[in-house]
Amino acid sequence: MPGHLSGNLAGLRAASPPGRHDVIILGSGIAGSTLGAILAKQGVSVLLLDGGTHPRFAVGESTTLYTLKVFRLLARRYGIPELESLTSYAGIHDDIAPTSGxxxxxxxxxxxxxxxxxxxxxxxxxxxxxxxxTGHLFRQDTDAYLFHTAIGYGCDVQQAFHVEDVELAEDHVAVVGGNGERYEGRYLVDASGFRSPLARQLALRRPPESLKHxxxxxxxxxxxxxxxxxxxxxxxxxxxxxxxxxxxxxxxxxxxxxxxxxxxxxxxxxxxxxxxxxxxxxxxxxxxxxxxxxxxxxxxxxxxxxxxxxxxxxxxxxxxxxxDRIQYTSTQTVGHRWCLMSHAAGFIDPLYSRGLTNTGEVVNSLAWRLFDALAEDDFDEERFRYVDELQQGLIRYNDELVNCSFISFQDHSLWNAVYRVWCAAEVPINLRFDRFTERFVDSGDDGVLRAWEEAAHPGLPVPGSEGYKALFDEMVRVCEAVDRGERTAADAGPDLLKTVVNSPVVLDHLGLRDPECRFVYPMPDDLRRMANWLRHDGPAELRYLTTGVDVRGLPLEAELDDEMGLPH
Incomplete structure (x- = not known):
């Protein structure tokens, strides 16, 4: 909730000298427009620069449950109710356009x-x-909606602006266009994507061989x-x-x-x-x-x-x-007065629909740090270190997950095992998010969400779980052995499946421990049994996931009735 953000932001826009903005954002897609709206709502003077115009085609159309939870949190943490429209089919249909699936x-x-x-x-x-x-976003409409939302909250914009040069100084940043037009600011966020002007100018791209997939x-x-x-x-x-x-x-x-x-x-x-x-x-x-x-x-x-x-x-x-090959990453994603964000920092593959989720997570971790930095006029790189750790982790683990998946596609038994390693993270990561969100809503304390970032493995699908990290690493070890020709996929698949079945962090009663279960479609009774198992017999490192509310965000003492219905 914005009233609980630290830092004195009052009057920031009024205090900005004419022709100078607090934050310049390159790119007005979902990443840039969402961040711009959040900042502008709190009085930050924001300039959105984009080489294209809206409406326009964009990929990254499939959402996940976690995507929606992140955007709902952004809406509530930073006071941008328009973001909640993205979290349901009805919201998209009624508030944006009847063009998504x-x-x-x-x-x-x-x-x-x-x-x-x-x-x-x-x-x-x-x-x-x-x-x-969850839904299929028709991005030309959803992106234009968020772009207009950012403008409505006070962002200045320049479309069809082609960046010629970027200046990074000790006390300011500046962006120069092809026609010589120059904009100065206090901080620069590059959310432009693969052709990032900042990545190009600072030579931030890693060599292609640094990625596995x-x-x-x-x-x-x-x-x-x-x-x-x-x-x-x-x-x-x-x-x-x-x-x-x-x-x-x-x-x-x-x-x-x-x-x-x-x-x-x-x-x-x-x-x-x-x-x-x-x-x-x-x-x-x-x-x-x-x-x-x-x-x-x-x-x-x-x-x-x-x-x-x-x-x-x-x-x-x-x-x-x-x-041609679509994988890329960067040596660093933050520096003094600048940040490469989301797809400007790196990309792996659209498999598993992680792009929008990663974008939301990065916006969530960057926004509050920017508020503090602007209020204190301190843009030291160390303040933004976690943002870099998160983005590097998201790239690393997604690279390994997708690489293992591609290796496994040759044989069903191996693919079935890799699929279940991916599935094994989907419920825990949502429950973890729910626990911290619940505490935030109850307390109104933004520090709760800052504590949420304190996990051993930023970017891992379940970042605080050593058990899941061990399972994930075993998947990588087995699949890479297959890729090197040290064993066959048909031989490796049953072994990895046994590891999944015996892993203590694979939740019971969802069908994940049963290799013959083709369709993971938990019914209310399954969810109740899963929550009970997790509370009493599950691994100690995951039992906190049931604290306070059940798997659907309801109080533990609540009964499943007809109104709650099937959770799908």
Whole structure:
């Protein structure tokens, strides 16, 4: 809650000299506009500079339950109610535009060339939540909404501004445009993305070999993409509890995956489009420069019968984006009076939809530090050290997770194990977030959220859990041994599955310990049993997750009734 932020921010905007801003933000996408709105609401003079204009296409369309919780916290911590509109399908539909889709699950189907997918290998994960509904964001509308929100709170803006030079001095920063126009400020945040002017000027990009994962990507929006449910030749006994079309679909193959993210999968949507993409290891599948992206995409889809049916009648509605290796990272993400934020700092792969979550986490950790720095006129790099540790950790662990996933796609048993390591973090990380949010709401003390950052492994999916760190590291060890040819995937998969089943930090009663459980769809009784197990028999390091409220944010003593209903 903004009234509990430290630092005396009153009058900051009024105190700024003409032509000078407190904070200059490069990039007005979700990251830049969200941070800009938060700062401006508290009286900080903010200038948003962007090389493009709104509305515009952007990727990063699939949210997670954790994404929504982070943005809801940002709304409440910093007094920006507009951010809450992103946390439900109804909020997006009513407050922004009826152009986004719903997301009720993560769906994974493994394919082999020339074969129909085996339904025994179908996997679906539906995170337990009743209050929040994940969605597929039509980014040209959601980004424009946040951009306008930032302006409404007082941000100055310049669109179509091309950065020519950045000045970083001891007592100020400045940005110079191609036409010589110069803007001066006290702090610079670069949220512009891969082509970060600051990263370029300071030569901050690490060499490509510093990252383990390899993939290139192509993507667009299409009309006429068929629902996955209509393209599978299986009986009703192999249908998941939630139709495939109601979630983010991952069609996996050896060292790559297709995505299908529908915006047209909810009754209230007026958007007929589907986001479509292909991401695959550029070493295994080098780019054919003689083919257009459309031709390459369709020729690759034709290798897999069910995928070919998915796109058989689809028509492209916007130019393809086709990129060579998409991984990058930076040697440092903070310095004296500057910060590289979110995708300006680095990127790995869209697998697991982590981009928007990471953005929200970084905004949350940076904003309060900026308030303090502005109030005290002290921009020492050490003040922002955690922001760098968080961003480096997010990149590192995502790099390892996605790399292991790509290695595992060749064999279902290994992929099934890696999938469960990923799933094993999804409920604990949300519960951890809930515990600290509850304490913050009850006390109004912003220090509670600062204490939340005190974890041994920033960026790890469960940052405070040594048990999960051990499980994660074992996954990396096993998969990298497979990648080096020291063992086969078929041999390694059962061993890693045993490790998952026997790990004390894999929560009971969700189906994660059962390798034959294809569809993780916990019912209210399952959640009750899980909470009871966690309270009495779970590992000591995770028992705090049940303190105060249950897995859905309700008081522990509350009964599950019809009103609470199914948490999906």
């Amino acid at each position: 719903t997301k009720r699950h993560f769906g994974f189907i493994r394919h082999e060339e020339g074969k129909e997918p085996d339904p025994a290998e179908f996997l679906q994960f539906s995170p337990p939540s009743k209050a929040l509904q 390899h993939s290139r990507s192509m993507f667009t929006h299409m009309l006429g993409v068929r629902p996955t449910d209509e393209c599978l030749r299986v009986g009703p006994e192999d249908a998941p509890p939630i139709p495939w079309v109601e979630g983010t679909m991952h069609h996996l193959f050896d060292r790559g995956w297709f995505w299908s993210i529908p915006f047209n999968n909810a009754p209230g949507s007026k958007n007929p489009l589907v986001s479509v993409g292909l991401t695959f290891d550029e070493r295994r599948y080098p780019r054919n420069r003689e083919l257009t992206p459309e031709a390459e995409f369709r020729s690759f889809a034709a290798r897999f019968p069910a995928v070919e049916r998915l796109f058989a009648d689809a028509r492209t509605v916007r130019p393809w984006v086709s990129a």
